[in-house]
Amino acid sequence: MAEKSTPPRAGVGHDVQTSTAPQGEAHGGSTFPPFNSETFAPQLVWLALTFTILYVLMSRLLLPRIGEVIDERRERIQRDLDTAERLKSDTDKAIATYEKAFADARANAGSIARETREKLDAKVAERQAAADADNAANIAAAEKSIQQTRTKALASVDEIATDVAGAVIKQLIDADVSASDIRSALSSRTS
Amino acid sequence: MAAEGHGHSPIEQFEIRELLPINIFGIDASLTNSGAYMLVALGLIVGFLYFSTGGRSLVPTRLQSISELLYEFVANTVRENVGNQGMQFFPLVFSLFIFVLVLNLLGMIPIPGITFTVTSHIAITASLALMVISIVIFYGLYKHGLGFFKIFVPSGVPLALYPLLIPIEIISFISRPISLSVRLFANMLAGHIALKIFAGFIGVLLGAGAWAILAPLPLALTVALTALEVLVAVLQAYVFAVLTCIYLSDAVHGSH
Numbered sequence: 230m231a232e233k234s235t236p237p238r239a240g241v242g243h244d245v246q247t248s249t250a251p252q253g254e255a256h257g258g259s260t261f262p263p264f265n266s267e268t269f270a271p272q273l274v275w276l277a278l279t280f281t282i283l284y285v286l287m288s289r290l291l292l293p294r295i296g297e298v299i300d301e302r303r304e305r306i307q308r309d310l311d312t313a314e315r316l317k318s319d320t321d322k323a324i325a326t327y328e329k330a331f332a333d334a335r336a337n338a339g340s341i342a343r344e345t346r347e348k349l350d351a352k353v354a355e356r357q358a359a360a361d362a363d364n365a366a367n368i369a370a371a372e373k374s375i376q377q378t379r380t381k382a383l384a385s386v387d388e389i390a391t392d393v394a395g396a397v398i399k400q401l402i403d404a405d406v407s408a409s410d411i412r413s414a415l416s417s418r419t420s
Numbered sequence: 421m422a423a424e425g426h427g428h429s430p431i432e433q434f435e436i437r438e439l440l441p442i443n444i445f446g447i448d449a450s451l452t453n454s455g456a457y458m459l460v461a462l463g464l465i466v467g468f469l470y471f472s473t474g475g476r477s478l479v480p481t482r483l484q485s486i487s488e489l490l491y492e493f494v495a496n497t498v499r500e501n502v503g504n505q506g507m508q509f510f511p512l513v514f515s516l517f518i519f520v521l522v523l524n525l526l527g528m529i530p531i532p533g534i535t536f537t538v539t540s541h542i543a544i545t546a547s548l549a550l551m552v553i554s555i556v557i558f559y560g561l562y563k564h565g566l567g568f569f570k571i572f573v574p575s576g577v578p579l580a581l582y583p584l585l586i587p588i589e590i591i592s593f594i595s596r597p598i599s600l601s602v603r604l605f606a607n608m609l610a611g612h613i614a615l616k617i618f619a620g621f622i623g624v625l626l627g628a629g630a631w632a633i634l635a636p637l638p639l640a641l642t643v644a645l646t647a648l649e650v651l652v653a654v655l656q657a658y659v660f661a662v663l664t665c666i667y668l669s670d671a672v673h674g675s676h
Contacts, residue, residue: 261431261434262431262434262435262436262541263434263540263541263542263543263605263609264542265436267448268436268452268454268541268543269543270447270448270449271436271438271448271449271450271451271452271454271455272436272452272454272455272538272541272543272544273543273544273547274444274447274448274449274455275449275451275452275454275455275458275459276458276543276544276547276548277547278458279455279458279459279461279462279519280458280515280519280548282462283462283465283466283515283518283519284511284512284515286466287511287514287515287518288511288512288515290470291466291469291470291473292491292510292511292514294469294470294473294476295469295473295487295488295491296491297476298473298476298477298478298480298484298488299488299491299492301478302478305478
């Protein structure tokens with residue numbers, strides 16, 4: 230269709246088939262618009278033009294732009310998940326450390342208590358032993374002094390007995406008997 | 421021209437009207453309503469995708485979500501049908517899908533005397549289909565050499581059947597661009613003609629005295645058909661994209 234002066238297209242000066250609806254009778258024997266080959270060229274020219282521009286803009290500019298954002302978001306989410314995972318494992322580790330420290334401390338406290346108790350027991354035993362030894366020594370000393378006193382007393386008793394016996398003999402029979410005789414006589418009796 | 425009196429023909433809406441005569445080296449490159457609609461579609465698509473992703477925010481805005489949904493949707497379609505090697509064709513499939521989709525939908529917006537559906541013209545759909553098939557053939561030959569023609573030889577079939585099956589495969593291959601283009605063209609054409617006819621009934625009934633009482637019937641039908649046509653517009657764009665992917669899969673993977 231060559232140039233048309235008026236917008237109402239009609240195959241001006243062209244063969245009849247140009248126009249799809251040549252006035253009035255509209256679609257009488259005229260070409261069905263989609264099959265009117267006269268219109269193919271302008272359609273295809275503009276299709277080629279617009280689609281090429283669209284394709285170039287899509288592949289060079291728009292799709293990479295959208296893809297970038299989507300990828301970035303996906304990466305970011307992945308990164309955040311990784312971080313969360315790491316933090317969780319860190320936390321687990323910290324909890325394990327804490328629990329270990331707690332168990333150690335408890336064991337430590339137990340051993341300190343035991344040691345202290347043992348030390349105290351030992352000290353008590355030692356003191357007890359010392360006191361026992363002291364007492365034993367005192368008792369031994371006391372017994373010894375009692376023994377001495379008794380021996381001394383017994384010795385005095387002999388003397389007194391000898392003296393008494395000498396005096397008694399003198400009174401009774403008026404004879405002087407030597408002290409040694411009396412002593413031997415006494416000791417022979419007692420033994 | 422639809423304005424003047426005889427605007428009841430359901431065919432009129434498909435007429436190509438010249439807006440700006442241009443002639444380049446003897447080729448008629450006039451800007452027509454078809455060309456203008458394509459320019460508008462181009463502007464809408466590019467403008468929307470550009471400005472909706474302007475913020476590139478990690479938490480997408482509503483418009484950015486739409487762009488991203490479209491992106492993911494087409495990307496998944498390509499990945500599922502062609503595989504990851506097919507992603508080099510993603511811009512092509514996306515362009516085809518969005519171009520056909522927007523042109524189909526633009527044709528659904530009624531503007532008296534202007535509304536035009538670019539995809540209701542066989543020249544457009546056939547060109548797109550031929551482009552797809554050419555890419556399939558050229559890429560297939562580039563990738564597999566003459567081995568590409570093995571797609572015509574079904575595997576696991578006794579030799580005796582080859583003379584029968586190979587012609588069938590060739591015919592089915594050749595009919596692909598035809599079915600691809602005719603499917604879209606016929607859907608758009610038939611849908612818009614049906615719409616126009618039923619919408620025309622409303623006017624006819626209103627002007628027919630007592631019969632005007634029946635006018636709501638075709639009105640209701642027109643509303644229902646409009647909804648159906650919107651569905652068809654989206655569906656056909658998707659079908660075009662999916663079939664493109666399936667054909668490209670042949671080129672990428674060779675014989676099936």
